[in-house]
Amino acid sequence: MKARLRSATAVLICLVCATAAAAAPDVTVVPERPRVGDVVFMALSPEAELLRAACSWGGKSYRFLASGNVYELVLPVSLTTQPGAYRATLYWKYIDGRMGKRMVPIQVEPREFGVQHLRLSRRQEACYSAPETKREKRLIGAALDRVTSDRWWMGSFVMPVEGRVSTGFGMQRYINGRLAYRHRGIDIAAPEGTPVQVAADGVVSLADDSFVLHGQTVLVDHGHGVSTLYIHLSEIAVTEGQTVTRGEMLGRVGATGVATGPHLHFGVYAYHRPVDPLFWMSLPER
Numbered sequence: 001m002k003a004r005l006r007s008a009t010a011v012l013i014c015l016v017c018a019t020a021a022a023a024a025p026d027v028t029v030v031p032e033r034p035r036v037g038d039v040v041f042m043a044l045s046p047e048a049e050l051l052r053a054a055c056s057w058g059g060k061s062y063r064f065l066a067s068g069n070v071y072e073l074v075l076p077v078s079l080t081t082q083p084g085a086y087r088a089t090l091y092w093k094y095i096d097g098r099m100g101k102r103m104v105p106i107q108v109e110p111r112e113f114g115v116q117h118l119r120l121s122r123r124q125e126a127c128y129s130a131p132e133t134k135r136e137k138r139l140i141g142a143a144l145d146r147v148t149s150d151r152w153w154m155g156s157f158v159m160p161v162e163g164r165v166s167t168g169f170g171m172q173r174y175i176n177g178r179l180a181y182r183h184r185g186i187d188i189a190a191p192e193g194t195p196v197q198v199a200a201d202g203v204v205s206l207a208d209d210s211f212v213l214h215g216q217t218v219l220v221d222h223g224h225g226v227s228t229l230y231i232h233l234s235e236i237a238v239t240e241g242q243t244v245t246r247g248e249m250l251g252r253v254g255a256t257g258v259a260t261g262p263h264l265h266f267g268v269y270a271y272h273r274p275v276d277p278l279f280w281m282s283l284p285e286r
C-alpha cells in the first residue's frame with residue numbers, strides 16, 4: 001500500500017512538474033537580428049495573468065507591460081551597443097507564484113553611420129554648453145524618462161514632414177573640427193512653415209517655445225517607453241497633455257534654436273535611448 005502511495009505521489013509530482021513546465025509563456029522576438037540603433041519587439045503570451053515579467057539585457061532590466069492578454073516590451077539596441085551575439089534573459093512570475101526564466105539569443109548586426117562636419121559660429125557653438133540650456137535638457141530628459149503602461153501607437157509611424165533626409169541617424173558630428181556628438185535623430189530638410197505631423201498616436205509630453213538650443217520643441221509620449229521628438233519648429237500647434245493622433249499637425253518647420261537652416265530634427269526614443277526613426281516607418285500594422 002505504502003509503495004503504491006509512493007508511486008502515486010511520484011506521478012502526482014511529475015504531473016505538477018509537467019504543469020509547471022507547461023507554464024512557460026510563448027515568446028515572440030522581432031527582429032531576431034536587429035542592427036545597432038533598431039529596437040527588438042518582445043511579447044510574452046502566458047496561460048494566465050502574470051504578476052510581473054522582465055528582460056535583463058545590456059546591464060539593465062526592462063519590465064514587460066500588459067497589453068490585453070499579452071505582455072510587451074520595446075527593447076532598445078542603443079548606439080553604443082557593439083555588434084555581436086547576445087543573450088537576453090526573460091523572467092516571469094505568475095499570480096499563483098509559479099516562476100520561470102528563459103534565455104533569448106539576439107544577434108546585433110553592424111551598420112555604417114558616417115561622419116558629418118558642421119561649421120557653426122562661436123555663438124552657436126557656445127550654446128551647446130551654455131548654462132541656460134541646462135533647463136531645456138532637464139525638461140527633455142524628464143519627458144524621455146516617461147514609461148506609460150498604455151501603448152497608443154499601432155503599426156508603422158509616418159514621416160512627420162515630406163522632404164530629403166539631410167543628416168542620417170547616428171552620424172558622428174564634428175562641429176568646427178571637433179567631434180561633438182552622435183546625431184540622435186534624422187534631419188529632414190523642408191521649407192520654413194511646412195506643416196509637421198505627429199508620427200504616431202500619443203500624448204504631448206512637452207511643448208515649449210523658449211528653448212535656446214533646441215528651439216521650439218514638442219515631445220510625444222506613445223506609451224511603453226517610446227517617445228518622439230520634434231525640434232527647431234517655427235510654430236507649435238499643440239499643448240502639453242493633449243492627445244494626438246498619427247498624421248495630426250503639431251507645428252511647422254523652422255530654424256529656431258541652433259540650426260543652420262530650416263529643417264525638422266526628428267528623434268525616436270525607446271527607454272530614453274535614441275533609436276533609428278526610419279526603422280519605425282516600415283513596421284507591419286498590428
Ligand SMILES: [Zn+2]
Pocket residue numbers: 167183185186187264265266
Ligand atoms: Zn538633427
